[in-house]
Amino acid sequence: MNTVHVETPGGAYPIHIGAGRLGLLAQSIPADATAVALVTNPTVGGLYAAGVEKTLAEAGHRVLRIDLPDGEEHKDWQTLNLIFDALLQNRFDRKAVLVALGGGVIGDMVGFAAACYMRGVRFVQVPTTLLAQVDSSVGGKTAVNHPLGKNMIGAFYQPDAVEIDVDVLKTLPQREIAAGLAEVIKYGMIIDAPFFDWCEQNVDALRALEHNAITYAIRRSCELKAYVVSQDERESGLRAILNFGHTFGHAIEAGLGYGQWLHGEAVGCGMIQAAELSAAVLGLPRGSVERIRSLVRAIGCPDAPPDLGVERWLDLMQVDKKTEGGQLRFVLLPEIGRAVCQPAPDEAVREVLQRTVSA
Amino acid sequence: MNTVHVETPGGAYPIHIGAGRLGLLAQSIPADATAVALVTNPTVGGLYAAGVEKTLAEAGHRVLRIDLPDGEEHKDWQTLNLIFDALLQNRFDRKAVLVALGGGVIGDMVGFAAACYMRGVRFVQVPTTLLAQVDSSVGGKTAVNHPLGKNMIGAFYQPDAVEIDVDVLKTLPQREIAAGLAEVIKYGMIIDAPFFDWCEQNVDALRALEHNAITYAIRRSCELKAYVVSQDERESGLRAILNFGHTFGHAIEAGLGYGQWLHGEAVGCGMIQAAELSAAVLGLPRGSVERIRSLVRAIGCPDAPPDLGVERWLDLMQVDKKTEGGQLRFVLLPEIGRAVCQPAPDEAVREVLQRTVSA
Structure with missing residues (x-):
C-alpha cells in the first residue's frame, strides 16, 4: 500500500493506494460517525456496494445506500437533491459521514453534498475510475453542472480520506482507461x-x-496534484496549470452535449490543441507538439476535435470560468514539464481552431 | 459611524454601522471587482435599489440588478438558481462581487450563492431589516431551506464587508422591528x-x-455575536449558544409553514419556552423566567406558542440540526447572561410543551 499525504489550508488527509482497499474501507470512517451514507450509481454499486455495505456494517456502522442515476448528464442540482432528500428522510445529523463510491461524477456530487448538508459534514472518496483516482478525488474541488456551464456551482471542500483500490480498474471499459x-x-x-x-x-x-x-502512475499523479493543490487550494495561482487542455476540452463537452465524449477524452484532445497554441504563442518546439499528439493517440484517446464551427468554439470557451474580465486565458507550455497561465491573442486561438478542427 | 471587526478562520471583515451608509456603499466594493450583482427583492429594491445602483455606477462599476421573489417561502434552491442563471447569462466571472440588499432571506441566499458560484466569489452584506442587521449578517452562516427542514443546505462563508444603514429601519413595519x-x-x-x-x-x-x-443596540449585538463567532466559526462549541430559543422557534416556523410567523417572532416565543425548560432542568429562578417573558412581550413579540400537538412539536424539533445521534439538545440558561448547551430529559421537554402551549 502507498500513501500520499495532502495538506491544504482547508484540511489534511491521506490518499491510500493499493489492491483490496475496498475491503479495508472501515479504517477510513471516523470512529464517531453517527451513520454512513454510501452514495453510488447502479453500475458501480452493482459490482461493489454490497461488499462495502457488509464491511461497514461489520465495523458497527449504520449504513444507508443511496443510488444516483449514472452519467455526466445527471450531474445537476436535481440529482444532488436526491442525496439531501435521503439524508433528511433518514435523519442524518452533522456527525454522519458520506462515502462517494464511483467515478468523478459521484465524487463531485457527493463532495458538494457533504459541503452543503447542514453546512458541512465529513466525507470519504472511493474513486472507482482511473480518471477520478488521479484527478477529481485529489484537491477538494466539488461541483454540479449548470445548463450554462460545467462545474459552475460548487465548493472547495476536502475529504477526510481517499481510498484508491487498483483492483476495481479491472472492471473498467478500455475507453475509460484511456x-x-x-x-x-x-x-x-x-x-x-x-x-x-x-x-x-x-x-x-x-x-x-x-x-x-498503473500503481506507480496513480501514485505519482496524486503526488503531483497534491503538491500543486497544497501550494494553492483555491486556484488563485499555480493550481490553474492543472487545467491544461481543459478550456478546449470543456468546449468539446459542452458543444457536443455532456456525456458524448468522456471528460478525459475531451481533455486529451484539448491538450493537443493547447500544445498547438503553445507552439504559436510561446514557441513550444514542433517536436514536442508531435510527442504530445503521439502520446494522446497511444493511450487511446481521440486526437481530432469535433467541428463545432470556430465562432461556437470561441463562444463556448468564453463561458468557461478561466476567463477574467472577458479576456481568454489559457494554460500553455513553454516546454514539456513546465506550464504557464496567460492570455492568448484572439487570432492565434482562431488559427489553432481552424487548423486542428479541420485536420 | 461605528465599526465592529469580525475575525474568523474563514476571513476577517468590518461591519460599518451608521446613518446614510447606503450612499457610501461603493467604499466596500473591492477595487478589482469585474462587475457587481445587486441582489434584492421588489419591496426593498423598490425603495433603495435605484439609489444604490447609481452610487455604484458613479464609482465606475458595471451593475446588474437581480430581483428575487420576497419571503421565506422562496428561500429555496429554485430561487437561488435565479441568481446563478443571471450571473451566467451575463458572464460574471470569478472576480465579480455580489451585494445582498435585503433582509435575512436575501442575505442567506446571496451568501450561499457567493459561496457556490464558481466555487466562491466575494460578497457584501447590506442588511435592511433589524433582524438581519443584528443576526444573520454576522457570522457567515448562509443557507437555503429544504422541504424537510430549514437552513439544511448551506455553507459557512464570510462576506467581505457588512454595511448597516440605520436609516432604512424607518421604512420597516413595526412587526419586523419587534x-x-x-x-x-x-x-x-x-x-x-x-x-x-x-x-x-x-x-x-x-x-x-x-x-x-437603536444604534447602540445594533452595535452591541454585532460585537457580542462577532465575539462568539470568532471563538467558534463552525459551530462546534460556543457558537451553539446563539441558538437559544431556536429549537422551539424552528418548530413553530416549520409547524405553521414558513412565513406565517416571522423568524424573530418564533425565536422570541421560543426563548420563553427555553427559559421554562431552563427552570425545569437547571433551576433558572422563576423571577428570571418572568423577566424574560415580560421583555419578549414588551418588545411586541407573541408570547403564546401555537398548539401543534406535543408529538408534532417533538417530531419537528427532532429534525432540527441541533440533534446529535438522535438525542435532543437545547441551549439553556443557568442564569440570565450565561448559557449552556446540553441534552434535556424527554419528560421535562413534554411538560414544558404541555404547559406553554396550553397557556
Missing part, C-alpha cells in the same frame, strides 16, 4: 518532464493495467 | 446580563427607533 491516462500524462506535460518520458516508455503496460506500472 | 429586537435581547440573555438590564430599561426607545438607542 480517458484516465489522459490526466496521467497531463501531469508529465505540465510539471514533470521525466514522468512524461516514463509514460511514453510504459504506455503499453499502462493500457494493460500492469500492476506496478 | 422580530429584530427578539434577537437583540437574546444576546443579553445568553452572554451579557448588563445588556439585558439595559434593554429592559430602554425598551420604549428601542421600539421607537430612537437613534442613539
Whole structure:
C-alpha cells in the first residue's frame, strides 16, 4: 500500500493506494460517525456496494445506500437533491459521514453534498475510475453542472480520506482507461518532464493495467496534484496549470452535449490543441507538439476535435470560468514539464481552431 | 459611524454601522471587482435599489440588478438558481462581487450563492431589516431551506464587508422591528446580563427607533455575536449558544409553514419556552423566567406558542440540526447572561410543551 499525504489550508488527509482497499474501507470512517451514507450509481454499486455495505456494517456502522442515476448528464442540482432528500428522510445529523463510491461524477456530487448538508459534514472518496483516482478525488474541488456551464456551482471542500483500490480498474471499459491516462500524462506535460518520458516508455503496460506500472502512475499523479493543490487550494495561482487542455476540452463537452465524449477524452484532445497554441504563442518546439499528439493517440484517446464551427468554439470557451474580465486565458507550455497561465491573442486561438478542427 | 471587526478562520471583515451608509456603499466594493450583482427583492429594491445602483455606477462599476421573489417561502434552491442563471447569462466571472440588499432571506441566499458560484466569489452584506442587521449578517452562516427542514443546505462563508444603514429601519413595519429586537435581547440573555438590564430599561426607545438607542443596540449585538463567532466559526462549541430559543422557534416556523410567523417572532416565543425548560432542568429562578417573558412581550413579540400537538412539536424539533445521534439538545440558561448547551430529559421537554402551549 502507498500513501500520499495532502495538506491544504482547508484540511489534511491521506490518499491510500493499493489492491483490496475496498475491503479495508472501515479504517477510513471516523470512529464517531453517527451513520454512513454510501452514495453510488447502479453500475458501480452493482459490482461493489454490497461488499462495502457488509464491511461497514461489520465495523458497527449504520449504513444507508443511496443510488444516483449514472452519467455526466445527471450531474445537476436535481440529482444532488436526491442525496439531501435521503439524508433528511433518514435523519442524518452533522456527525454522519458520506462515502462517494464511483467515478468523478459521484465524487463531485457527493463532495458538494457533504459541503452543503447542514453546512458541512465529513466525507470519504472511493474513486472507482482511473480518471477520478488521479484527478477529481485529489484537491477538494466539488461541483454540479449548470445548463450554462460545467462545474459552475460548487465548493472547495476536502475529504477526510481517499481510498484508491487498483483492483476495481479491472472492471473498467478500455475507453475509460484511456480517458484516465489522459490526466496521467497531463501531469508529465505540465510539471514533470521525466514522468512524461516514463509514460511514453510504459504506455503499453499502462493500457494493460500492469500492476506496478498503473500503481506507480496513480501514485505519482496524486503526488503531483497534491503538491500543486497544497501550494494553492483555491486556484488563485499555480493550481490553474492543472487545467491544461481543459478550456478546449470543456468546449468539446459542452458543444457536443455532456456525456458524448468522456471528460478525459475531451481533455486529451484539448491538450493537443493547447500544445498547438503553445507552439504559436510561446514557441513550444514542433517536436514536442508531435510527442504530445503521439502520446494522446497511444493511450487511446481521440486526437481530432469535433467541428463545432470556430465562432461556437470561441463562444463556448468564453463561458468557461478561466476567463477574467472577458479576456481568454489559457494554460500553455513553454516546454514539456513546465506550464504557464496567460492570455492568448484572439487570432492565434482562431488559427489553432481552424487548423486542428479541420485536420 | 461605528465599526465592529469580525475575525474568523474563514476571513476577517468590518461591519460599518451608521446613518446614510447606503450612499457610501461603493467604499466596500473591492477595487478589482469585474462587475457587481445587486441582489434584492421588489419591496426593498423598490425603495433603495435605484439609489444604490447609481452610487455604484458613479464609482465606475458595471451593475446588474437581480430581483428575487420576497419571503421565506422562496428561500429555496429554485430561487437561488435565479441568481446563478443571471450571473451566467451575463458572464460574471470569478472576480465579480455580489451585494445582498435585503433582509435575512436575501442575505442567506446571496451568501450561499457567493459561496457556490464558481466555487466562491466575494460578497457584501447590506442588511435592511433589524433582524438581519443584528443576526444573520454576522457570522457567515448562509443557507437555503429544504422541504424537510430549514437552513439544511448551506455553507459557512464570510462576506467581505457588512454595511448597516440605520436609516432604512424607518421604512420597516413595526412587526419586523419587534422580530429584530427578539434577537437583540437574546444576546443579553445568553452572554451579557448588563445588556439585558439595559434593554429592559430602554425598551420604549428601542421600539421607537430612537437613534442613539437603536444604534447602540445594533452595535452591541454585532460585537457580542462577532465575539462568539470568532471563538467558534463552525459551530462546534460556543457558537451553539446563539441558538437559544431556536429549537422551539424552528418548530413553530416549520409547524405553521414558513412565513406565517416571522423568524424573530418564533425565536422570541421560543426563548420563553427555553427559559421554562431552563427552570425545569437547571433551576433558572422563576423571577428570571418572568423577566424574560415580560421583555419578549414588551418588545411586541407573541408570547403564546401555537398548539401543534406535543408529538408534532417533538417530531419537528427532532429534525432540527441541533440533534446529535438522535438525542435532543437545547441551549439553556443557568442564569440570565450565561448559557449552556446540553441534552434535556424527554419528560421535562413534554411538560414544558404541555404547559406553554396550553397557556
